[in-house]
Amino acid sequence: MLRLPETDPHDPLGESPRVIGHYIGEESGPLVVAIGGIHGNEPAGVTALEQLFDLLREEPLLNPGFSFRGELLALRGNLEALRLGKRYIDTDLNRIWKHVVRGTDDSYASAEARELDGMLAAIDNALIDSSAREIVLLDLHTTTATGGVFAITGDDAPSLSLAAELGVPVVKGMLSGLQGTTLSYFRSGQYDLDRPCRAVTFEAGAHTEEESVDRALAATVNLLRSVGCVSDEDVSTHHEEKLRAANPGVPPLLELVYVHRLESGGDHDFVMRPGFTNFTPISEGTLLADDRNGPIAAPCGGYVLMPLYQDQGGEGFFIVQRYDSSATY
Ligand SMILES: [Zn+2]
Incomplete structure (x- = not known):
């Protein structure tokens, strides 16, 4: 039996702004928690998850053999920031998962502490009647x-x-x-001591690219397939092609080697030089940005990642390098 959407016990009309949907398959499997919009200026993930729930509603009608093992809980992250289209209100919601205090009243330290507690409450709710033996988080x-x-x-x-x-x-x-991320919290086992938890963050492209929604949807479907929620034959291969075409020439496995952190207080005058995108190859000494102390050169070669071209954010850029290993994962 497919129950969709499930209503939130605290919201019997089912109009929870937090919960995009909670799909419960008829067979057992993991609980996949997918979150979009932890940063309020990144609505592509939310749109992708809304589209996925539309697909899940149609799929059993179009494909009578469709079955789903486990559960999918899709959440909106920073509701207030999503409404305003800002990365955050008081503090970065993806940096405050370090010393999580569950709130019992309205005395939250920030708007984001309240949002964090709301997300955890939604996951708690989903787990009340769940038989899932594993949690898989996709951010x-x-x-x-x-x-x-x-x-x-x-x-x-x-x-x-x-x-x-x-x-x-x-x-x-x-x-x-990166300290205090959603990913690190769920990876650390702090949330649920009884169930194992795997967690992955997916970066879908630029905030404003229409394809970012398609790629976030494709990655979510790939994850549902790889953890066994849906079968290979129920997933079309254009999802694969869409993702593999996104990064021609980039190594499949890379390692972070440098983070350019910005001084707190916002008076650093950091400005990224124009023309850098994710995975732009650079050499040691390439001039990447300027701040009040002058030009900023790359301390090593590699590829630029997440160059900061917006006002809000605590890191100017990251440098990653090809990771060569005999890893057998
Ligand atoms: Zn983000």
């Missing part, structure tokens, strides 16, 4: 620059192999480079 993002279609995960073999299944380059080493 959907976009970047200011074009060309950034890649996955970020932990450096353990199960996470890397899951990320590789999305069909895009995987960047390892990001968990140590």
